[in-house]
Amino acid sequence: MSTKRKPTANNSIRTYGAENRKAVREKKLREKKIKAIAALVFVLAVIIFIIFQVFFGKNAYNVMVGENVVCTIDKTNLTSEDILNTATASLGKDLNTNVRIKDEITLQPVHASSKDMVTVEYAVTKVKEAASYEVEAGIIMIDNKKTVVLETKNEAENLLESIKGKFAPENADVTKCTFEQNVSTVTDFVDSSEILSFEEAYKKLTYTTEQDDVYTVVSGDTVWLVANKFGMTIDDLKSLNSMTSDTLKIGQEIKVKKQVPFLTVKYNP
Numbered sequence: 001m002s003t004k005r006k007p008t009a010n011n012s013i014r015t016y017g018a019e020n021r022k023a024v025r026e027k028k029l030r031e032k033k034i035k036a037i038a039a040l041v042f043v044l045a046v047i048i049f050i051i052f053q054v055f056f057g058k059n060a061y062n063v064m065v066g067e068n069v070v071c072t073i074d075k076t077n078l079t080s081e082d083i084l085n086t087a088t089a090s091l092g093k094d095l096n097t098n099v100r101i102k103d104e105i106t107l108q109p110v111h112a113s114s115k116d117m118v119t120v121e122y123a124v125t126k127v128k129e130a131a132s133y134e135v136e137a138g139i140i141m142i143d144n145k146k147t148v149v150l151e152t153k154n155e156a157e158n159l160l161e162s163i164k165g166k167f168a169p170e171n172a173d174v175t176k177c178t179f180e181q182n183v184s185t186v187t188d189f190v191d192s193s194e195i196l197s198f199e200e201a202y203k204k205l206t207y208t209t210e211q212d213d214v215y216t217v218v219s220g221d222t223v224w225l226v227a228n229k230f231g232m233t234i235d236d237l238k239s240l241n242s243m244t245s246d247t248l249k250i251g252q253e254i255k256v257k258k259q260v261p262f263l264t265v266k267y268n269p
Contacts, residue, residue: 060112063123066103070126071118072110078120080105087127094128097151098136100189105131134189140205141184142263148201149194156185159201166206167265180264208259217252230256 061076062069063083084105091099105127118126138153139146140160150156164177196204215226223246227237237243241254248254 058109058111060110060117061107062110063127064104064106064108065127065130068130069108070130071123072112072116073120073123074114074117075109076120078107080107083107083120083124083127087124087131088133090124091128091133095135098189099133100136101127101131101133103131135192135195136187137190137195139186139188139190140201141182141186143182148196148204149190150198150201151195153185153187155198156201159198159205160185162202163205163263164265167261167263169267172267176268177265178268180266183263205262207262209262211258211260213256213258214253215256217248217250217254219250221248221250222246223248226254226256231259232257 059075060072061074063071063073084101087105088099088101091101138150138156140148140150140156148156148159150159160179160183161174164174164179168174168177213230215230217226223234223237223243226248227234230237232240234246237254237256238246240257243254
C-alpha cells in the first residue's frame with residue numbers, strides 16, 4: 001500500500017522563491033519595454049521636429065517697409081532698428097545731409113528657401129528704395145508759419161540778408177535793418193519736394209502786391225518824380241487822379257498805387 005508524501009515547509013519556500021524571481025524578471029522586462037518605447041518616441045519627436053524646422057520652421061525674416069515686403073534675409077541677430085539706422089546713415093551719405101525715414105521698418109519671421117534670401121547689404125538697398133523719407137533743411141518762419149524751405153539754415157540766413165539789402169533805405173547800414181514781421185530761421189526735417197532754390201525763395205519773399213494809397217505833394221515834386229517813386233507811369237498816375245495837366249501843388253493829395261513787399265524792412269539807426 002502506497003502513501004502520498006505531504007509537502008514540507010522547504011518545498012513551499014522553494015515554490016514561493018521561484019514565483020518571486022519570475023515576477024521580478026517580468027517587471028524588469030516591462031520596464032525595459034517602457035524605456036525602449038520612450039526612447040523611440042523621443043527619437044521620433046526629434047526627427048519630426050527637425051523635419052518641421054527644415055520644411056516649415058521660420059528660418060528667415062521678411063523685411064517690411066510699412067506693410068510691404070521688400071526682401072527676405074536669413075534669420076540673424078539683426079534687429080529692425082539696426083536695418084533702419086544703417087539705411088538712414090546710407091541715405092544721409094548719398095544726399096549729403098541728415099535724413100529721417102518716415103516708414104516703420106519691421107522684421108517678420110517666415111520660412112524661406114536659401115535661394116529666396118538676400119544679403120543684409122542688399123536688404124538695406126531695397127529699404128532705401130522703398131522707404132519714404134525727409135531731409136534736414138533750413139526753414140524761414142514768418143509770424144510763426146513755415147514760409148520758405150532751403151537746403152540749409154545758413155542758406156536761409158543769407159537769403160534774409162539779401163532781402164534786407166534790397167529793401168533797406170539808400171546808404172543804410174544793412175546790419176542795422178530788421179523786419180517788421182516776426183522772422184526767424186530753424187532747422188527741421190521736410191519732404192525734399194518742399195526745398196526751393198535760392199533764386200526761387202528770393203523771388204517768393206521779395207514778391208510785392210499793389211495797394212491803393214494817398215500821397216501828399218511836397219516841395220520839388222513833379223509828376224514824373226511821384227510816378228517814379230511808386231513804380232507807376234506818368235499816364236497811369238494822371239489817369240488815376242483824372243489829371244489834365246502836369247502841374248502839382250504843395251500839400252495836394254493824389255492817389256497812387258503802392259507796391260507792398262512780402263517782407264517789410266525797417267532801419268534802426
